[in-house]
Amino acid sequence: MGQVKKKKKKKRGCLWTIFWILLFVILTEMAVGAVVYRKKLQEVVVERLSPKVPYQEIKIKEEDVEQKYYYGQLEKKEKKIYKEIVQGVRELSKEIYVHSSDAKRTNKIFECVLKDSPDIFWCDGTAKTTLYDGKEKYTVLEPVYSCTAEEKETRQAEIEQEAEEWLSGIDDEYDDYDKILYVFEYIVDMVEYDALAEDNQNIYSVFAHKRSVCAGYSKATQYLLEKLGVFCTYVTGTVRSGESHAWNLVICEGDYYYVDTTWGDPVFLSSQEAIANGYVSYDYMCCDDNQLFKTHVPDADIELPECTSMEYNYYVMNDLYYEEYDSEMVYEEMKYTISENENPSVFKFADSECYTEAHGDIFGRLIDKAAQKLAKQYDLEQVKYTYMDDPELNKIVIYWQYE
Numbered sequence: 138m139g140q141v142k143k144k145k146k147k148k149r150g151c152l153w154t155i156f157w158i159l160l161f162v163i164l165t166e167m168a169v170g171a172v173v174y175r176k177k178l179q180e181v182v183v184e185r186l187s188p189k190v191p192y193q194e195i196k197i198k199e200e201d202v203e204q205k206y207y208y209g210q211l212e213k214k215e216k217k218i219y220k221e222i223v224q225g226v227r228e229l230s231k232e233i234y235v236h237s238s239d240a241k242r243t244n245k246i247f248e249c250v251l252k253d254s255p256d257i258f259w260c261d262g263t264a265k266t267t268l269y270d271g272k273e274k275y276t277v278l279e280p281v282y283s284c285t286a287e288e289k290e291t292r293q294a295e296i297e298q299e300a301e302e303w304l305s306g307i308d309d310e311y312d313d314y315d316k317i318l319y320v321f322e323y324i325v326d327m328v329e330y331d332a333l334a335e336d337n338q339n340i341y342s343v344f345a346h347k348r349s350v351c352a353g354y355s356k357a358t359q360y361l362l363e364k365l366g367v368f369c370t371y372v373t374g375t376v377r378s379g380e381s382h383a384w385n386l387v388i389c390e391g392d393y394y395y396v397d398t399t400w401g402d403p404v405f406l407s408s409q410e411a412i413a414n415g416y417v418s419y420d421y422m423c424c425d426d427n428q429l430f431k432t433h434v435p436d437a438d439i440e441l442p443e444c445t446s447m448e449y450n451y452y453v454m455n456d457l458y459y460e461e462y463d464s465e466m467v468y469e470e471m472k473y474t475i476s477e478n479e480n481p482s483v484f485k486f487a488d489s490e491c492y493t494e495a496h497g498d499i500f501g502r503l504i505d506k507a508a509q510k511l512a513k514q515y516d517l518e519q520v521k522y523t524y525m526d527d528p529e530l531n532k533i534v535i536y537w538q539y540e
Contacts, residue, residue: 141326142352142449143258144170152369155253155470160469170271175533181290181303183466191234192232192234192235192236192275193221193222193224193225193230193233193234193235194224195217195221195224196224197220197223197224197227202219202220202223202253204368205253206253206363206370206386207250207252207253207370208249208253208367210249210440211246214236214429215242215246217236217244218235218236218237218246219246220254221233221234221236221295221466222235222243222246222278223250223254225278225280226250226257226260227257227279228354229259229289231279232278232279233275233277233278233279234277235275236382237268237274237275237276238268238270238275238276239268239276240266240267240268240491241266242267242276242277243266243276244264245279245438247264247278247280247507248262250372251260251384252284252371253370253371255339255340255356255357255359255360255363255371256296256360257280257339257486258283258292258293258336258339258340258341259281259284259288259289259339259340260281260283260284261281261283261338261397262281262338263280264278264279264280264281265278265279266278266279267279273450283336283339284322286375290503292341292345294339295341295344295345296340296344296345300344300360303323303327303344304361304364304365307365312369312386312390313387313449313472314389314390314399314423314449314454315323315391316362316365316367317362317367317389317396317422317423318451319389320357320362320398321396321401321422322401323361324343324354324357324358324398324401325362325401325417326396326417327347327359328343328348328349328354328402329348329402329404330348330349330350330351330354330399330402330404331348331349332350334348334350335348335354336349336353337349337350337352338350338352338353339352339353339356340353340356340357340360344357344454347517350399351382351383351384351399354383354398354402354475355371355372355397355398355399355500356371356383356398357385357398358385359371359385360395360399362385365388367388367389368387368388369386369387369396370385370386370387372384372385372386372395372434372435372439372441373433373435373436374436375434375436375440376432376433376434377432382395382399382433382477383399384396384398384399384400384442385398386431386442386444387450389423390448390449391442392445392446392448392449393442393443393444393446394422394423394425394444394446394449394450395421395423395425395426395428395429395433395444396421396422396424396425397429397433398421399423400418400420400421401417401418401419401421402417402420403416403417403418405449416480416481416536417520418451419451419452420485420530422451423449423450423451424444424447424450425446425447426443426444426445426531428447428450429444431529431530432529432530452483455538457470457483457484457485458485458486458487459484459485459486459487459491459495460487460491461487462486462490462491462494462495462498464498467478467484467495467503468507469504469505470482470484471503471504471507471535472507472510473508474537475507475510475511475514475537476514478539480536481534481535481536482507482534482535483532483533483534484499484532484533484534484539485530485531486531487531489528491531492528492531492532492533495533496526496528503523504522504524504535508522511537511539515539515540516540517539520538521538522535522536523535523538
């Protein structure tokens with residue numbers, strides 16, 4: 138009887154399972170790939186339809202701004218915005234595109250640029266700032282310019298020529314103090330305070346018109362001292378009357394001091410005698426915090442260094458500053474002024490206690506004694522003198538009449 142062979146059944150079910158799995162994987166990958174492709178295609182289309190933001194190209198170098206006071210107060214990202222603004226303003230760009238997502242902060246950085254740059258006289262300090270919020274946030278700054286590019290070049294040449302002439306009297310041996318004093322006195326002597334002066338918020342009013350207000354005085358001081366290699370920056374705030382004001386912060390022989398050239402002008406003195414004689418007030422010629430803060434209040438958003446030294450204060454440098462009252466020294470100063478036919482006799486006291494003691498002795502005894510010397514030396518039948526008594530600044534100033 139022959140053997141019957143059994144045929145093995147093919148495992149077709151298993152093969153079909155593998156087939157469908159492979160097909161599913163392939164179709165899934167194709168679907169994912171299509172989604173990715175579609176997404177990339179959308180990104181390309183959006184990129185092509187949305188032009189790149191034309192940010193201001195920065196050409197200025199770090200060494201051009203690294204010594205600027207307000208630039209140094211900024212964070213790294215803000216320094217880039219600062220440079221973009223500087224570049225745009227110097228090129229008189231109508232629209233300055235900057236890497237900023239905060240329009241208000243951009244305005245503050247714009248203010249920093251102007252405080253650091255007294256030579257930017259063609260920008261009036263105002264600007265329109267617009268924030269654009271899209272795929273990429275950015276800000277457009279539109280400064281207001283006070284002159285055309287051609288007028289800017291002409292005025293700049295005028296300023297540079299005048300500044301060169303003003304600084305022609307600087308000696309090569311001058312130290313920081315000598316340079317600061319020279320600029321202080323020159324501006325006070327050359328410029329008249331005029332609230333209605335043209336361009337009075339920039340240095341063109343000082344060098345071209347010789348008339349300005351505190352902004353012009355302070356920016357001109359900053360401009361000239363920077364030319365002389367002396368650190369000087371622009372400070373804003375208010376004064377005792379509540380009015381806005383501007384002055385300067387300088388470094389003199391390694392220490393910080395305040396300088397207010399505007400208040401050196403005789404027009405700010407209450408004495409008509411002082412105004413008539415062109416007397417310069419040196420109360421704010423390299424003074425410390427204690428002196429300045431009696432009359433000046435810096436803006437709250439400004440971070441300023443402490444000014445604690447009086448070593449290079451004008452009165453200290455000229456032996457007119459008394460930390461302790463010395464009756465003999467005061468009288469000798471009066472006699473010297475009279476014998477030299479000069480004016481005025483100035484006495485600056487360190488504090489109110491010293492001033493009070495001096496006030497009683499000067500007006501109770503010494504001034505009459507000095508008047509007798511005046512009458513005798515100049516053969517006067519009648520002696521006349523006027524004085525300024527300033528208890529706030531602890532100062533007494535006496536003007537002698539020699540005829």
